Amino acid sequence: MTKTKPDIPVVIVGGGPVGLFMAICLLKEGIECRVLEKRKEPVPDSRSLGIHPVSLELFDEVGITEPFLRAGLKIRKGIALTEDKKLGEISFENCPKPHNYILACPQFTTEKILREELMNLDEHALITGATFQSFLEQEQFVEVTYSKDQQTNQRISSNYVVGCDGKNSLVRQQASIHFSGKRYDDTYIMGDFEDTTKFGPDAAVFLPKEGLIECFPLPNGMRRWVVKTDAYIPEPRKLKLATLVQDRLDYDLFGVKSTMLSSFGVQHFLAETLAKGRVLLAGDAAHVVSPIGGQGMNLGWLDCRKLADSLVFLKDKDPGIAGQVFQEYSESQQRISKKVAQRAEINMALGRKQKVPFLRNLFVKSLLHSPLKRKVAELFTMRGLYSWWI
Numbered sequence: 001m002t003k004t005k006p007d008i009p010v011v012i013v014g015g016g017p018v019g020l021f022m023a024i025c026l027l028k029e030g031i032e033c034r035v036l037e038k039r040k041e042p043v044p045d046s047r048s049l050g051i052h053p054v055s056l057e058l059f060d061e062v063g064i065t066e067p068f069l070r071a072g073l074k075i076r077k078g079i080a081l082t083e084d085k086k087l088g089e090i091s092f093e094n095c096p097k098p099h100n101y102i103l104a105c106p107q108f109t110t111e112k113i114l115r116e117e118l119m120n121l122d123e124h125a126l127i128t129g130a131t132f133q134s135f136l137e138q139e140q141f142v143e144v145t146y147s148k149d150q151q152t153n154q155r156i157s158s159n160y161v162v163g164c165d166g167k168n169s170l171v172r173q174q175a176s177i178h179f180s181g182k183r184y185d186d187t188y189i190m191g192d193f194e195d196t197t198k199f200g201p202d203a204a205v206f207l208p209k210e211g212l213i214e215c216f217p218l219p220n221g222m223r224r225w226v227v228k229t230d231a232y233i234p235e236p237r238k239l240k241l242a243t244l245v246q247d248r249l250d251y252d253l254f255g256v257k258s259t260m261l262s263s264f265g266v267q268h269f270l271a272e273t274l275a276k277g278r279v280l281l282a283g284d285a286a287h288v289v290s291p292i293g294g295q296g297m298n299l300g301w302l303d304c305r306k307l308a309d310s311l312v313f314l315k316d317k318d319p320g321i322a323g324q325v326f327q328e329y330s331e332s333q334q335r336i337s338k339k340v341a342q343r344a345e346i347n348m349a350l351g352r353k354q355k356v357p358f359l360r361n362l363f364v365k366s367l368l369h370s371p372l373k374r375k376v377a378e379l380f381t382m383r384g385l386y387s388w389w390i
């Protein structure tokens with residue numbers, strides 16, 4: 001007999017931070033869904049750490065903020081310095097309350113909390129060990145094929161499939177959605193170290209002549225160091241990072257215990273559309289922005305809210321208007337993704353090696369002592385993304 005009804009309204013491919021939050025938003029709105037995630041466990045490293053106020057407001061809406069506040073650390077201030085002198089600081093205290101801070105939380109903790117919150121809503125929602133293989137779009141639904149553990153060709157049908165499967169998204173590739181952009185020459189090495197600095201819960205951004213060094217507080221007495229490098233370092237070592245910090249800041253990290261080291265390059269890519277037929281994209285599957293500025297995951301969560309609202313709106317409407325609603329979703333998220341990328345570009349430019357650091361430093365110092373300082377705090381906390389200005 002020919003199937004006319006799908007198994008479930010929505011299948012989400014990828015249970016990283018974005019896919020998990022997408023599922024929570026849908027379930028809170030009474031829309032059933034399944035998340036196919038190939039990993040059994042949350043990501044093992046601390047990769048993304050900054051949760052911005054706009055995201056905490058979204059967490060408030062679905063009632064999941066508390067566990068994040070228990071696990072995270074509130075960053076209320078950022079200090080800009082040369083190698084040895086303070087240029088100025090920005091405080092997030094004047095940003096809208098109650099979340100007038102950036103919450104530092106390692107990605108493995110973020111994913112763990114999101115998994116738990118999702119399981120509390122529906123213990124069947126997350127299917128781990130499930131690798132998406134392909135989809136086939138039918139007139140009334142889309143059929144998704146995946147393998148689970150050793151079993152191939154498992155099938156599930158849904159009204160929509162949402163690709164949250166990261167920057168190399170197979171969903172996006174199979175939907176033939178073009179992903180265009182560029183790689184920057186900028187490269188970095190980063191590592192998490194025991195916090196031996198005097199900065200406490202404040203973030204510190206150093207602008208020495210030879211290139212940016214950032215250090216952000218993490219929960220549990222740790223600190224994330226990010227150092228601009230001249231070229232990509234394929235095998236990141238503690239010795240290399242500590243040497244760069246010693247040379248540029250005369251600060252000793254050699255004997256300090258570290259837990260994670262990695263290198264990364266920077267890219268900006270954007271999907272030509274976030275909606276094609278019954279296929280929708282969110283998170284890194286839709287757009288990749290520079291980690292300098294730390295906003296990629298948060299941008300993905302903004303996609304989730306907008307997309308969940310679109311799906312709720314369509315629940316009792318003529319399916320004929322779906323194309324127009326998803327087009328609006330696609331265009332609005334493309335717009336804000338470009339804005340986030342622009343902001344990250346400014347951050348990267350300021351942190352590059354300078355021939356005349358005096359001019360850059362004068363610019364930063366003047367900015368941080370002017371009324372525009374408030375705007376800078378907004379840029380760092382992802383405010384104003386829907387306004388016409390940067």
Ligand SMILES: Cc1cc2nc3c(=O)[nH]c(=O)nc-3n(C[C@H](O)[C@H](O)[C@H](O)COP(=O)(O)OP(=O)(O)OC[C@H]3O[C@@H](n4cnc5c(N)ncnc54)[C@H](O)[C@@H]3O)c2cc1C
Binds near residue numbers: 013015036284
């Ligand atoms: C060094 C670094 C620091 C960063 N810091 C920050 C920060 O501070 N703040 C911030 O907002 N962002 C930050 N980012 C960006 C952030 O990590 C990403 O934007 C975020 O992880 C994107 O989430 P996602 O769920 O869209 O994709 P991913 O995290 O890539 O998750 C995709 C998921 O899909 C699964 N998957 C993939 N293919 C399949 C398949 N075929 N079948 C089933 N499952 C599949 C994967 O296993 C994975 O779990 C940082 C990035 C880097 C590299």
